[in-house]
Amino acid sequence: MTTTDTAWERLVAAALLGTDRRPPAGARGAEAASTLLDAAARHTLRRRAGLRPGPAAVPPEPAPHDPRPALPEAARRRLDHLLAGRGAVPAAGRRGTAPDLAELLPQWLALAGERGYKAPPAALPALLDAARARTDLRPRALAFAGPRGVWLARLNPEWRFALRGGAGGALPDPGDEEAVRKLWEEGLFAERVALLGAVRAKDPAAGRALLATTWAGERAEDRLMFLDSLRAGLSAADEEFLEAALADRSRNVRATAAELLSALPGSAFAGRMAARALTCVGLDRTASVPTVVVEAPHECDEEMRRDGVAAVPPAGRGERSWWLGQLVEAAPLACWPARFGGRTPEEIVALPVADDWQPELHAAWCRAAVRQRDAAWSRALLGAPSTPPATGPGTSSLAERAQLLSTLDPAERARWVAAFVAAHGLSEAFQLLGVCTVPWAEPLGEAVIDALDVARDAGSYPWSFSGVMGLAERCLSPDAARLLASSAAVPEAEDTSPGAGAYWSEAFQRLVATLDLRARMRAELDGPPG
Amino acid sequence: MNATGTRRTAGQVRALAPDEASRRAGDGLATAGPWSGAGGRDGVVWGQCASSGRTPYRTVVDTAGPVYACTCPSPTSPCAHALGLLLLWAAGDPAVPDGAEPPGWAARRLAPRTAAPADPEAARRRAERRAARVTAGAEELERRLADLVRGGLAAAGRQGYGLWEETAARMVDAQAPGLAARVRGLGAIPGSGPGWPVRLLEECALAHLLDRAWLAADRLPDGLAATVRTRVGLPSVAAGPAVRDRWLVLSRTDTGDGRLTTRRIWLYGTAGGRTALVLSYGAAGRAPALALPVGALLDGELTPHAGSGQLRADPGELVPAPGPAAPPPGGPVGAALDAYGRALREDPWLESWPATLARVVPARAEYGWQLADADGHEALPVAAPDRPALWRLLALSGGAPVTVFGECGPGGFTPLTAWSPESPEDPVPLT
Structure with missing residues (x-):
């Protein structure tokens, strides 16, 4: 210890105890205190003026190089705004005319991802915070954040999620067999699920083979999750594995295996289900008009159970109709035209059904059409879009209709929903709009704008349509803004009640502003590199 | 000046926003849709914006x-x-044509501002009265400090905050806000964790030094006397000859307590190498008027304030200048501490001194984060109470050397702006 340090220590000790008890040499009272403070000031300044740096710690491992190109300047500023705006919650009720930036972030990330840009390093903390708060953003945000995002996430425990598989970059290359095998055998459950998904996405057979190596030793709930991973890239090659899983110890695993098999119309399982279903459903040609007759199963035998049919119905359902639903749902739809004299799906769906079996039968066909991604049957079960939902053929449930729609190709889906909106307005269209691809193809965009105009003219309040408005802001093609110019104009004085008119024009202005912003977002990302 | 001379870039406009909500709302209104009758002329811009009511x-x-x-x-x-x-x-949108004729309501809105006439004799008398009150305050503070040291700091630590609050109020009455702030700072030290007696003694000694300096100000050199007046809390005045340069905006920091927002802007003269601090204030939630975006280059004059060791200056008319804005020249961490040490000779009350660190890497040390010379073995602790600033700095660095501007003092280095060698013309504000 140097003499200066010792002198300072003595000063501190004297000051702590007080100069009345520890007077400095040759001074008393207030003068003693002043002398001590003088000395302390000299020491303080000497210490400050003589400060030296400390030793450098071990530097961090540098972040891996990211070869992707940098964002154009304007796009980088836009990202900063979207990230800064995500935390704001609009005031209740009124949203004003400004676009809702938080809702545009997913779209921006998708566009930037398509173009292969790398994230600006300074934006990474906000990007990781956004992904932490919203799990739906994570895959795209983490892919965009890239290797430097993972590097940064290691330094902050709040961003641990970025290290857990998924798009975080922590997974080995699916082609690196040794690394894949090691992680599969030693990894945590979430890492293994992510790994299986990644391998399956690249090479379905390799994914199945990886699962088979440890299948027998996995816990029942893990087997269920792993089996579910086979849903992606499902093909006839998986049949043997799934057939074996039908004999699994766990009932849930058996049911999932059966569900996956039923999506393979050429499988032996599908053949067995078809045979069972065909004995239950037939055509009565003796009636005055040909009629579908249903004879539901009288028992759920051992073979049916092995094929995943649940024997015990949920409370409130009869067991025979429960069994029937499961058989028809799992039977390949291709087996029905022959059964009904070569009729098309439309004609089959149009046939009357005896003894009130229609709801049960059509609902099962709907589930089968969704599971087997069968557009022809979906089209038949959806019926004409102009038919009121309650009286249509297949199902009146909007959620199920949305699922049926998702099996149609995007253009046909947009046409169907456009016709539905034109016929029935927007109040029931929300879920159907949600399955249409973005940006909405014409004539859907025009139909939605027309319907919004109709709703305004009818004196409805815009907040009744806030869900559709929000969707329109995110999903309308920016080109549709020209159709909105007149709607967004400020209403004239004819509207004396302080209500709907002004709110509508505000809502339309926000819609226009959002479309404009989306068009700018896209143009910025396509702009000259920054 | 031509009509476009005062036209700001979109980035500069956004920097004017008082808060994030306004900035977002402003972005939303930056479309031609809601605007009518808009135009601009000679740096004045006007327009009518559709509202949710009947009148725009x-x-x-x-x-x-x-x-x-x-x-x-x-x-x-x-x-x-x-x-x-x-x-x-700023975007040159045709909805806001430049060179248009302002409508009457727009012209009326721009009434010229006039300055109040001054009476030099009355001002001198006011200054004398104030100096006498400050002297009484400084003498009182000296008595309090002496009492404190006589009775012992340990006892003061037990007395809590009330004693300090009362003394601070006396300093406010004495019209010495600088002393008042110092006293409030003293009151917070006993609760500031281990090692507080040392910090309390240091700060008491510096307050004592300031008291003595004020009471003997007539015997100090002019420069130091001016610094003492500023430190005590008398208004600092621009005095020196104006300095013309092409100024780089190094950093911008807003601090505030709800009633008053203080904006600190560091500028660097790219030709003369001078670093200057410009302050701007905003009352009652308003953004300070001066909104210079970090990284901008500005041509114009600054008038330095009086006082030795003072970097504060008042801006004259600053005009955006073209040209690449490279980061300022910097040095190793040791040079930053040396500069602080030298500056203490001019102003012993300095808590920090601006410095640019070149080629430093943020690294984790036992005590927290540090900035280490990439080409040496020395490091400074990072004094960043603001965690997001630290994460942005780390993200920008990625473990590689960066240039960092900030304030260097006994508590460590407070990073304010950083530059990556990959994009040296893009400063990243950390505040």
Whole structure:
């Protein structure tokens, strides 16, 4: 210890105890205190003026190089705004005319991802915070954040999620067999699920083979999750594995295996289900008009159970109709035209059904059409879009209709929903709009704008349509803004009640502003590199 | 100056926003849709923006003032309408044609500002009265400090905050806000964790030094006397000859307590190498008027304030200048501490000194984060109470050397702005 340090220590000790008890040499009272403070000031300044740096710690491992190109300047500023705006919650009720930036972030990330840009390093903390708060953003945000995002996430425990598989970059290359095998055998459950998904996405057979190596030793709930991973890239090659899983110890695993098999119309399982279903459903040609007759199963035998049919119905359902639903749902739809004299799906769906079996039968066909991604049957079960939902053929449930729609190709889906909106307005269209691809193809965009105009003219309040408005802001093609110019104009004085008119024009202005912003977002990302 | 001379870039306009909500709202209004009758001329921009009511809002901006006037009820200034209008104008949108004739309501909104006439004799008498009160305050503070040291700091630690609050109030009465702030700082030290007696003694000694300096100010050199007056809390005045340069905006920091927002802007003279601090204030939630975006280059004059070791300056007219804005030259961490040490000779009350560190890497040490020389073995602790700033710095660095501007003092280095060698013309504000 140097003499200066010792002198300072003595000063501190004297000051702590007080100069009345520890007077400095040759001074008393207030003068003693002043002398001590003088000395302390000299020491303080000497210490400050003589400060030296400390030793450098071990530097961090540098972040891996990211070869992707940098964002154009304007796009980088836009990202900063979207990230800064995500935390704001609009005031209740009124949203004003400004676009809702938080809702545009997913779209921006998708566009930037398509173009292969790398994230600006300074934006990474906000990007990781956004992904932490919203799990739906994570895959795209983490892919965009890239290797430097993972590097940064290691330094902050709040961003641990970025290290857990998924798009975080922590997974080995699916082609690196040794690394894949090691992680599969030693990894945590979430890492293994992510790994299986990644391998399956690249090479379905390799994914199945990886699962088979440890299948027998996995816990029942893990087997269920792993089996579910086979849903992606499902093909006839998986049949043997799934057939074996039908004999699994766990009932849930058996049911999932059966569900996956039923999506393979050429499988032996599908053949067995078809045979069972065909004995239950037939055509009565003796009636005055040909009629579908249903004879539901009288028992759920051992073979049916092995094929995943649940024997015990949920409370409130009869067991025979429960069994029937499961058989028809799992039977390949291709087996029905022959059964009904070569009729098309439309004609089959149009046939009357005896003894009130229609709801049960059509609902099962709907589930089968969704599971087997069968557009022809979906089209038949959806019926004409102009038919009121309650009286249509297949199902009146909007959620199920949305699922049926998702099996149609995007253009046909947009046409169907456009016709539905034109016929029935927007109040029931929300879920159907949600399955249409973005940006909405014409004539859907025009139909939605027309319907919004109709709703305004009818004196409805815009907040009744806030869900559709929000969707329109995110999903309308920016080109549709020209159709909105007149709607967004400020209403004239004819509207004396302080209500709907002004709110509508505000809502339309926000819609226009959002479309404009989306068009700018896209143009910025396509702009000259920054 | 031509009509486009005062036209700001979109980034500069956004930097004017008093808060994030206004900035977002301004972005939303930066489309031609809601605007009518808009135009600009000689740095004045006007327009009518559709509102949710029957009457549109009328918005006028004088970019030279700047003066923002809008009929909307927004309490913030500039409001979202002013920001949206400026953004449209900055983008050269045809909805805001330049060189248009202002309508009557726009011209009326821009009444000229006039300064109050001054009476030198009355001002001198006021200054004398104030100096006498400050002297009484300094003497009182000396007595309190002496009592404190006589009775022992340990006892003071047990007495809590009330004693200090009362003394601080006396300093406010004595019109010595600088002393008042120092006393409040003393009151917070006993609760500031291990090692507080050392820090309390240091700060008491510096307060004592300031008291003695004030009481003997007539015997100090002019420069130091001016510094003492500023430290005690008398208004600092621009005195030196104006310095003309091409100034780089190094950093911008806002601090505030709800009633007053203080904006600190560090500028670097790219030709003369001078570093200057410009302050701007905003009352009652308003953004300070001066909104220089970090990384901008500005041509113009600064007038330094009086006092030795003082970097504060008042801006004259600053005009955006073209040219690449490279980071300022910097040095190793040791040079930053040396500069602080040298500056203490001019102003012993300095808590920090601006410095640019070249080629430093943020690294984790036992005590927290540090900035280490990439080409040496020395490091400074990072004094960043603001965690997001630290994460941005780390993200920018990625473990590689960066250039960092900040304030260096006994508590460590407070990073304010950073530059990556990959994009040296893009400063990243850390505040």
